[in-house]
Every structure is written in C-alpha cells, then in structure tokens.
Amino acid sequence: MVPFNILVAVCLAYVILLFLVAFAAERRAERGQAGWLRSPVIYTLSLSIYCTAWTFYGAVGYAARSGLEFVTIYLGPTLVFVGWWIVLRKLVRIGQAQRVTSIADLISSRYGKSNLLGVIVTLICVLAATPYIALQLQSVTLSFGVFASETPEGWALPDQSATALWVAGGLALFTILFGTRNLDANERHHGVVMAIALEAVVKLVALLAVGVFVVWGVAGGIGPVIERIDGSPIADWPLKPGRWIGLTFISAAAVLTLPRMFQVMVVENSDERHLATASWAFPLYLFLMSLFVLPIAVVGLGQLAPGANPDLFVLTLPLSEGRGTLAMLAFLGGFSSATSMVIVASIALSTMVSNHVVVPIWLALRQGGARTPGDVRGLVLMARRVSIAAILALGYTYYHLSGGSGALAAIGLIAFVGVAQILPAMLGGIFWRGATRIGAALGLSLGFLVWLYTLYLPSFGPEGVFSAAVLNEGPWGLGWLRPQALFGVEGIDPLLHAIYWSFTLNTGAFIAGSLLSFPTPVERMQGLAFVSVFDRDVGARGWSRGGAEAEDLLTMSQGILGAEEAQAFFEAEAGAQGKAGFLPDTTPEFIERLERRLAGAVGTATAHAMIAQFAEGAAVTAQDLMAVASEAQQILEYSTQLEAKSEELARTARALQEANDKLRDLSVQKDTFLSQISHELRTPMTSIRAFSEILMDPELPGALQQKYAEVIHEETIRLTRLLDDLLDLSVLENRKVQLNVKVANLHDLLDKAIQAASNTRPERVFAIHRDASAEHMPVITDTDRLVQVFINLVSNARKYCDAERPELTILARKRGGRVVVDFIDNGSGIPKAAQRLIFEKFSRLTDTQRAGGAGLGLAICREIMANLGGTIAYLPGQGGAAFRVALPVRPENARTAEAA
Amino acid sequence: MTAPKPPKFLARNSYRRRRIIDAARLLPVLGVFIFFLPVLWHPGDTPEPDTARGGLYLFAGWFALIVAAVLLARALTRSDLPGGEDDAADAEPR
Numbered sequence: 001m002v003p004f005n006i007l008v009a010v011c012l013a014y015v016i017l018l019f020l021v022a023f024a025a026e027r028r029a030e031r032g033q034a035g036w037l038r039s040p041v042i043y044t045l046s047l048s049i050y051c052t053a054w055t056f057y058g059a060v061g062y063a064a065r066s067g068l069e070f071v072t073i074y075l076g077p078t079l080v081f082v083g084w085w086i087v088l089r090k091l092v093r094i095g096q097a098q099r100v101t102s103i104a105d106l107i108s109s110r111y112g113k114s115n116l117l118g119v120i121v122t123l124i125c126v127l128a129a130t131p132y133i134a135l136q137l138q139s140v141t142l143s144f145g146v147f148a149s150e151t152p153e154g155w156a157l158p159d160q161s162a163t164a165l166w167v168a169g170g171l172a173l174f175t176i177l178f179g180t181r182n183l184d185a186n187e188r189h190h191g192v193v194m195a196i197a198l199e200a201v202v203k204l205v206a207l208l209a210v211g212v213f214v215v216w217g218v219a220g221g222i223g224p225v226i227e228r229i230d231g232s233p234i235a236d237w238p239l240k241p242g243r244w245i246g247l248t249f250i251s252a253a254a255v256l257t258l259p260r261m262f263q264v265m266v267v268e269n270s271d272e273r274h275l276a277t278a279s280w281a282f283p284l285y286l287f288l289m290s291l292f293v294l295p296i297a298v299v300g301l302g303q304l305a306p307g308a309n310p311d312l313f314v315l316t317l318p319l320s321e322g323r324g325t326l327a328m329l330a331f332l333g334g335f336s337s338a339t340s341m342v343i344v345a346s347i348a349l350s351t352m353v354s355n356h357v358v359v360p361i362w363l364a365l366r367q368g369g370a371r372t373p374g375d376v377r378g379l380v381l382m383a384r385r386v387s388i389a390a391i392l393a394l395g396y397t398y399y400h401l402s403g404g405s406g407a408l409a410a411i412g413l414i415a416f417v418g419v420a421q422i423l424p425a426m427l428g429g430i431f432w433r434g435a436t437r438i439g440a441a442l443g444l445s446l447g448f449l450v451w452l453y454t455l456y457l458p459s460f461g462p463e464g465v466f467s468a469a470v471l472n473e474g475p476w477g478l479g480w481l482r483p484q485a486l487f488g489v490e491g492i493d494p495l496l497h498a499i500y501w502s503f504t505l506n507t508g509a510f511i512a513g514s515l516l517s518f519p520t521p522v523e524r525m526q527g528l529a530f531v532s533v534f535d536r537d538v539g540a541r542g543w544s545r546g547g548a549e550a551e552d553l554l555t556m557s558q559g560i561l562g563a564e565e566a567q568a569f570f571e572a573e574a575g576a577q578g579k580a581g582f583l584p585d586t587t588p589e590f591i592e593r594l595e596r597r598l599a600g601a602v603g604t605a606t607a608h609a610m611i612a613q614f615a616e617g618a619a620v621t622a623q624d625l626m627a628v629a630s631e632a633q634q635i636l637e638y639s640t641q642l643e644a645k646s647e648e649l650a651r652t653a654r655a656l657q658e659a660n661d662k663l664r665d666l667s668v669q670k671d672t673f674l675s676q677i678s679h680e681l682r683t684p685m686t687s688i689r690a691f692s693e694i695l696m697d698p699e700l701p702g703a704l705q706q707k708y709a710e711v712i713h714e715e716t717i718r719l720t721r722l723l724d725d726l727l728d729l730s731v732l733e734n735r736k737v738q739l740n741v742k743v744a745n746l747h748d749l750l751d752k753a754i755q756a757a758s759n760t761r762p763e764r765v766f767a768i769h770r771d772a773s774a775e776h777m778p779v780i781t782d783t784d785r786l787v788q789v790f791i792n793l794v795s796n797a798r799k800y801c802d803a804e805r806p807e808l809t810i811l812a813r814k815r816g817g818r819v820v821v822d823f824i825d826n827g828s829g830i831p832k833a834a835q836r837l838i839f840e841k842f843s844r845l846t847d848t849q850r851a852g853g854a855g856l857g858l859a860i861c862r863e864i865m866a867n868l869g870g871t872i873a874y875l876p877g878q879g880g881a882a883f884r885v886a887l888p889v890r891p892e893n894a895r896t897a898e899a900a
Numbered sequence: 901m902t903a904p905k906p907p908k909f910l911a912r913n914s915y916r917r918r919r920i921i922d923a924a925r926l927l928p929v930l931g932v933f934i935f936f937l938p939v940l941w942h943p944g945d946t947p948e949p950d951t952a953r954g955g956l957y958l959f960a961g962w963f964a965l966i967v968a969a970v971l972l973a974r975a976l977t978r979s980d981l982p983g984g985e986d987d988a989a990d991a992e993p994r
Contacts, residue, residue, distance in 0.1 A: 068951065071962075082965055085976070227952075229952040234951060235951040239941060244939050280973055
C-alpha cells in the first residue's frame with residue numbers, strides 16, 4: 001500500500017523533475033545546443049499530448065462499456081499521420097513559411113489576415129477546451145481519491161476541490177514559467193517540449209507496464225487473455241457502424257484542429273523531415289497505448305467488484321493485486337497525461353487569446369500605434385500569462401460546478417466535435433484557392449452554433465442550460481428545433497446527430513459562401529501563398545516600398561521581439577542588402593520578412609495591423625484602390641478647376657497690372673499734359689503779347705506792322721486750332737459727336753486725305769505707293785471724320801518718317817465685313833515701349849517736331865474710329881511705323897442714331 | 901552475359917520517387933479499407949464470441965499499416981536527399 005503522503009511526495013518529486021528537465025532544456029537551447037532537443041524522436045513524443053488522461057484512464061472505461069469502439073479515437077489520427085504527405089506536410093510547410101502561431105492564426109492568416117476569423121476560432125477552441133481541462137483536473141483528483149480510499153487508516157482525503165485547485169495552480173505556474181519566456185514562435189518552448197516528451201515516455205511506460213502485468217501477471221498469458229475477452233460481457237459489444245465511421249472521422253479531424261496538437265505538430269516543428277518519422281512513430285505510439293486497453297478492461301471487469309469505476313481500472317487493478325509501486329507508476333502516467341495536455345493546451349489557447357483578442361483590442365483602443373518600445377512585448381507576455389491563468393481558472397470552475405461528471409469519454413468527444421468545426425475552413429484554406437473569408441466565417445459560425453446547440457449545451461444535462469422540456473419538445477414547443485433531433489430527424493445517436501448536422505451545415509455554408517462571395521486582394525494573395533506553398537517564390541506581396549521608416553520599424557520591433565533580437569535581425573537584413581548599420585532599406589521583401597517575424601510573436605493579423613501603421617497606404621486592397629481612384633478623380637477635377645481659376649486670376653492680374661501701369665503712365669502724362677497745355681497756350685500767348693506790345697509803338701514802320709500783325713494772326717489761329725482739337729476730343733470722348741453718314745468711294749477719300757496732308761512739310765519729297773484698283777470700294781460712314789483720320793495718319797508719316805527717302809504704302813482691302821486700310825512708312829517705326837502710349841493725348845515721341853498739333857492727333861483718331869465703330873491700331877513688325885484702320889462696311893445699328 | 905540495356909527513361913529516380921509519393925498518398929486509403937471492415941461486422945450477433953479475433957485483426961492491420969508507413973517514410977527521405985523534392989521539371993501538379 002502506498003501511504004498518501006508518500007504519494008504526494010513522489011508527485012512533488014516528479015513535478016520538480018519536470019521543472020528541472022524543462023529548465024535544463026531551456027539552458028541548453030539558450031547556449032545553442034538544441035541539437036537532440038529537436039530530434040524526430042522528441043517531436044514524435046511531444047505529439048503524444050494527443051493521449052490525455054482521457055486516453056490513459058478513459059480508454060479502459062470506454063472499452064469496458066463499448067468494446068473495441070475506443071480504438072476509433074486512435075485510428076483517425078493514424079490515418080492522418082500515415083497520410084502525412086497529403087495534409088500534414090502542407091500544414092507544417094505553411095506554418096513555417098507564414099510563421100503561424102496557432103490554429104486561429106492559420107485560419108486568420110489564410111483568409112486575408114482577418115481577425116474576425118481568429119476570434120471565432122479562438123472562441124471555439126476555448127469553449128471546447130474548458131471541459132477538457134476540467135476533465136484532466138478531475139482525473140488527477142479521482143486518482144488521488146483512489147489512493148485515499150485504499151488507505152486503511154481512513155485519513156481524510158483533502159477536499160477534492162482543493163486538490164484540483166492545487167493541481168491547477170501548479171500547472172499554471174509551470175506553464176507561465178516555461179510557456180511565456182519568449183515571444184518568437186520558432187524558437188520557443190524547448191523546456192515545455194522536453195518536459196512533455198518525458199511525460200510521454202512516462203505514460204507509455206506506465207500503461208505498458210500495467211498491461212504487461214495484467215496479461216502475464218494476472219491473466220497468465222496471451223491465450224488466457226483471449227479466452228477471457230471472448231468470455232467477458234464485452235464480447236457482445238454492439239458495433240454501431242455509424243459511430244465507428246463517425247468517431248474515426250472526428251478523431252482524424254480533431255488531431256488536425258485541436259489547438260494543442262496544432263501547437264506541437266506545426267508551431268513547435270523545427271524540421272519538416274521530422275514528420276516523416278512521426279508519420280509511423282506516432283501511429284506506433286498510439287498503437288502501443290491502446291494495445292493493452294481491452295485486456296485491462298476485461299481483466300478489470302473480471303477481477304474487481306462489479307461497482308468499480310472502469311475509468312480507474314489502470315490504477316485499481318495493480319492496487320487490488322497489491323502492486324503499490326506499479327500503481328504509483330500508473331498514477332504518475334495518468335498525472336503526466338493530464339499535466340502535459342493542460343500545459344500545452346493552455347499555451348496554445350493563451351497565444352490565441354492574446355494575439356486575437358487582447359492585442360487587437362489594445363491596438364484598437366490606442367490608435368496612436370505601438371511606437372513605444374517595450375510596451376507591446378510586455379503587454380503580450382502579460383496577456384499570455386493572464387490568459388493561462390484564466391483558462392486554468394475556467395477549467396477549474398467548470399470542474400467545480402459540474403462536480404466531476406460521469407464518463408470521461410463523453411466530455412472528450414464533445415470537445416473533439418467542437419474543434420473539428422475548424423476542419424472545413426482549414427482544409428479548404430490549404431487546398432482550395434476559391435475559399436473566401438465570408439465562406440469560412442459563415443461555415444465556422446454555423447458549425448459552432450450547431451455544435452453548441454446540439455451537443456455542448458445539452459451535455460450539461462436536464463438541470464443545465466436546456467431543460468428536459470426543451471430537450472424533448474424543442475424550444476417554445478418547436479419540435480423541429482429539438483437540440484437532439486433537428487428538423488425532426490429522430491433516433492440518431494446524439495453525438496452522430498451533432499456531427500452530421502454541424503458538419504453538413506458548416507461545410508455547406510463554407511462552400512456556398514465561398515462560391516458566392518468575392519475575396520479581397522489580400523485574401524487572394526494569401527490563398528495563393530497557402531495553396532501553392534510548395535511552388536517556389538509564391539508569396540503574398542503586401543507592402544510596397546516607402547511609407548515605413550526603418551527606424552520606426554526598428555523601434556516597434558524592439559518592443560515586440562526584444563531589443564537584442566530586433567537589432568540582430570535588422571543588422572542581418574541591412575547586411576544582406578549590403579549596408580552597414582542597423583537600418584536596411586524598407587524594401588517590400590524586407591517588410592514582408594519583418595512582418596512574418598513579428599507574426600511569429602504576435603500572430604499574423606496583429607503583425608499585419610502593426611506594420612500597416614507604418615507602411616500606411618501600402619496594403620493594397622480593392623477598396624483602397626477604389627478609394628484612391630475616386631479621390632484622385634476628385635483631386636484631378638478640383639485641380640483642373642483650380643488651374644482654370646488660377647489662370648483666370650493670372651489673366652486678371654495681368655490685366656490689372658497693365659491697367660495699373662497705364663494709369664501710372666497716364667498720371668505722368670496728365671502732369672505732362674498740364675504743363676504742356678500751359679506751355680502750348682503760353683507760347684502763342686507770349687508771342688501775341690510781345691508782338692502786340694511792339695505794335696503799340698506808334699513809330700513802327702508799316703512793313704513791320706504788317707509782318708507782326710501776321711505773326712499775331714498765325715498765333716491766334718494756332719491757339720484756336722489747339723482749342724478746337726481739345727473740344728473735338730472732348731466731344732468724341734463723350735461719344736456725343738453727330739455723325740454725318742454718307743456713301744463714298746474709299747479711293748476718293750484717300751485722294752482727298754493725301755491732297756490735304758500734302759501741305760505738311762511740303763518741302764519733303766514723299767513717295768506714296770497705292771493700289772488704286774483695290775481702293776475702289778464703297779464705305780458707308782461719316783466720310784469727313786474718316787478723312788480726318790487719314791489726313792492725320794498721312795501727315796504724321798510726312799512729319800515723323802525719318803527715312804532718307806520717305807515712302808508711304810497704303811494698302812486697302814476688305815476682310816470679313818470690314819474695310820481695312822494700312823498706312824506703312826519706311827521709317828524707324830515706334831519703339832515697343834511707346835506703342836501703347838501713342839494713342840493717348842499729348843503723347844509725343846519727340847519734341848523736335850512741333851508742326852501743328854499738341855500731340856492730340858492720334859488720340860482724336862482713336863476716338864473717331866471708336867465713334868465710327870471701327871478701330872485704329874499700331875501694326876508692329878512692318879519695317880516702319882504702320883497703322884491699321886479698320887471700320888465696318890456699313891455702320892452697325894448706326895451710331896448715328898445714338899447721337900440724337 | 902549480355903550488357904545491361906540502356907534505360908528507357910533517363911529520369912528513373914524522379915519517376916520512382918513520384919510513384920513512392922503516390923503510394924504515400926494512397927496509404928491512408930488502404931488504412932480506411934483496413935479500419936472500416938469492422939463496420940460490416942456485428943460482434944454482438946455472432947454465435948461464437950469473436951471480439952478478441954476482431955481486435956487481433958484490427959491491431960494486426962494497424963501494425964501492418966505502420967510498417968508500410970515506415971518503409972514509405974524511409975524511401976521518401978532517402979530519395980529526398982539528392983535532388984531536393986522538386987528535382988524534376990516534370991513534377992506532377994499537386
């Protein structure tokens with residue numbers, strides 16, 4: 001007999017051994033001596049967490065109740081592993097290529113790094129794992145109880161809940177210590193893996209030892225055992241084909257989708273080739289674990305009291321035979337099974353909870369981004385530690401509330417069906433590029449809800465969530481909604497019923513949703529990367545150059561990976577780019593590698609979101625593109641408008657500038673005008689006064705009197721003309737002139753003008769070139785005024801043409817309803833600066849020629865032409881001074897009338 | 901003795917490897933056939949109890965499957981070494 005305190009001591013010693021092994025493994029790994037820690041054997045042994053206390057104790061109980069049906073739980077995984085080339089190899093490759101941290105991360109990453117899916121998967125896994133963890137606590141507590149009840153002194157077993165609490169607390173401590181040491185997925189948990197490998201050996205050895213003892217020690221060899229089997233009540237076990245197939249399927253699905261299996265199989269995998277070994281070694285492990293189950297069950301049923309709990313035969317058989325040490329070994333085997341499962345499951349679940357729930361919420365809450373070093377790392381680690389404690393607390397609470405429910409196998413299967421809901425999304429994700437996020441979300445949610453409704457909630461019994469009435473008659477009396485007979489299909493085994501409906505609806509919704517929806521670009525890239533993971537150089541190119549600054553990225557990465565590791569990574573990347581220092585160019589390749597690296601620590605969705613904060617606008621989605629396109633369109637329109645406006649503004653500004661310049665010139669001119677007009681008036685007045693004073697002299701000879709009187713007369717004429725011009729201009733400017741419209745021949749008018757102008761500087765020889773035939777055209781206008789303009793132009797030419805042999809060319813023609821007459825001389829012309837001033841009053845280019853006017857001629861011409869509905873303009877570039885006179889052939893609606 | 905004939909196919913190794921991969925893919929199908937035979941069996945209805953024999957059959961089949969998996973895994977790992985897994989341009993679509 002084993003005294004209880006020795007049992008506790010052995011138990012503690014075993015736990016301490018586990019701590020030491022884990023610690024030593026961590027130390028070795030830190031010193032870079034991971035070597036055999038990462039061998040195929042260790043990998044295979046770590047996979048054995050599939051075999052929990054449910055297997056260790058429960059399989060015998062299962063066999064005692066349902067015969068050989070228990071093997072289906074191991075046949076499914078066997079099929080998956082011998083078929084490793086099809087699914088597992090791809091899963092592991094994807095897991096390494098994408099740095100997947102958990103099954104939720106895999107699903108989230110595949111479907112466009114969607115965190116919604118990550119949350120759904122996390123929820124399913126946590127809900128399914130809670131009773132499973134409770135089950136492990138229960139088995140440990142029960143096995144303690146076995147030893148306590150066997151103790152003759154009858155010492156009181158410490159409160160069962162207290163035992164469970166101690167176990168849960170110890171497990172939480174171990175898991176936190178070795179499960180949350182560092183963050184990067186690909187180099188972590190050496191200690192944990194080593195410890196569970198040791199536990200795998202312990203439980204296998206324990207079960208084999210009990211089996212060997214039972215077969216050869218109790219039953220007396222293989223032959224008698226076979227006889228016993230056929231003679232036992234188990235021999236008539238009812239093989240239900242539906243359950244046989246269904247359970248094999250569900251266990252095959254679960255081995256792929258259980259979070260803890262995914263953790264050791266994909267996340268902790270260090271070398272793809274280990275799978276080749278595991279493909280036969282793991283089935284062999286399962287084979288050995290189940291080899292003696294049936295004999296133990298049969299012998300137990302025969303040897304022990306009829307009321308004995310078959311779930312504990314592994315312990316009670318050796319005890320009843322007086323083999324305390326063997327029982328102790330068996331106890332340690334069961335303890336190992338329970339603890340290794342709880343440790344890995346809580347690591348896997350805490351990773352999921354922190355990466356898909358806590359960090360995204362935290363990121364959403366503080367939009368500023370993870371730019372403070374250290375905060376993310378601390379946050380993630382803290383989130384994981386709290387999650388581990390919370391998950392174990394949940395398991396404990398479940399155990400405490402359920403008070404330890406009946407058969408172990410039932411709880412395990414419920415969990416299996418729950419996590420198996422992930423299978424369609426997972427397989428669809430890695431084999432079918434057309435699988436979309438919407439399809440996966442629909443399938444997962446529907447499967448999850450059906451599982452909850454038909455299996456999980458009813459499992460609490462009639463006193464639980466669903467009352468007996470709901471179970472028998474459906475909610476609100478809706479018969480077709482009975483949780484265990486959906487749509488009125490009755491009489492199916494509840495488990496198969498749940499499997500059938502959840503998988504049918506899950507897969508159906510997944511496929512239909514995928515077929516009908518359209519994936520986002522990131523989804524399609526990830527889909528390609530997952531499905532074509534074996535084709536080289538296919539990967540999601542998510543980030544474009546620019547945006548992200550290497551320094552910011554380094555700061556952020558230090559916060560997540562730790563300063564040393566992040567710096568080493570950046571330095572290596574910079575080195576690979578041929579740069580010294582810590583800041584590589586932020587090429588898309590670099591950013592992609594960095595994202596994967598971060599994904600290893602905090603999950604793909606989170607890593608993507610974090611990088612996105614730096615490489616803003618670089619994640620190209622169709623929506624983004626569309627938004628950018630419409631924005632660009634708007635900007636384009638806006639800028640076109642702006643351009644038009646600014647052009648208009650520029651034109652206005654130019655016009656204003658010109659007007660301003662003109663005003664300034666005019667003001668100067670006005671001053672000049674005043675001084676000129678006083679000068680113009682004063683000059684004749686002075687001579688008139690002087691000569692009239694002379695005339696007053698009575699002794700002046702008559703000849704001189706005559707001469708001076710003439711001078712006075714001439715001066716008064718000049719004065720009069722000046723005043724006439726001024727008046728004329730004033731009238732013209734006010735458009736108050738009375739036009740005398742007549743029909744005339746242009747040729748005659750020109751003749752008249754040349755004739756009249758010929759007395760200007762009559763001494764000069766002036767050649768005038770005309771084309772008489774072109775000039776014969778009628779004009780309807782105020783001919784006197786027009787002639788006045790012509791005279792002015794011709795006499796101007798006569799006055800100012802500075803050529804040695806002055807010539808004037810007169811060209812007349814009709815153009816588009818207007819008569820155009822050009823006067824072109826061969827002088828030096830008018831300088832550009834003066835061209836715009838010549839039509840202003842009193843503008844004179846030189847003071848040298850004073851013959852006649854006071855600089856009013858061209859001003860008057862301009863006003864006349866304006867009054868006639870025509871124009872006069874300086875024509876540059878003609879080799880001399882050139883003026884163009886244009887007037888309508890007939891007056892437009894007759895300015896004549898206006899005058900009236 | 902006659903001299904050995906020149907091989908008809910040059911890429912014998914990759915051909916052999918692809919057939920091994922085929923076998924690896926088919927192995928779970930064989931497993932399904934082995935494991936699902938009991939579906940047709942009604943141990944409760946048989947006149948003589950045969951659960952032990954059924955169990956022996958299952959475990960024997962199971963073990964045979966494991967042995968086959970060992971052989972295939974070895975063959976795959978061996979042929980994996982020289983050319984890498986995509987040693988042939990004519991690799992089949994996966």
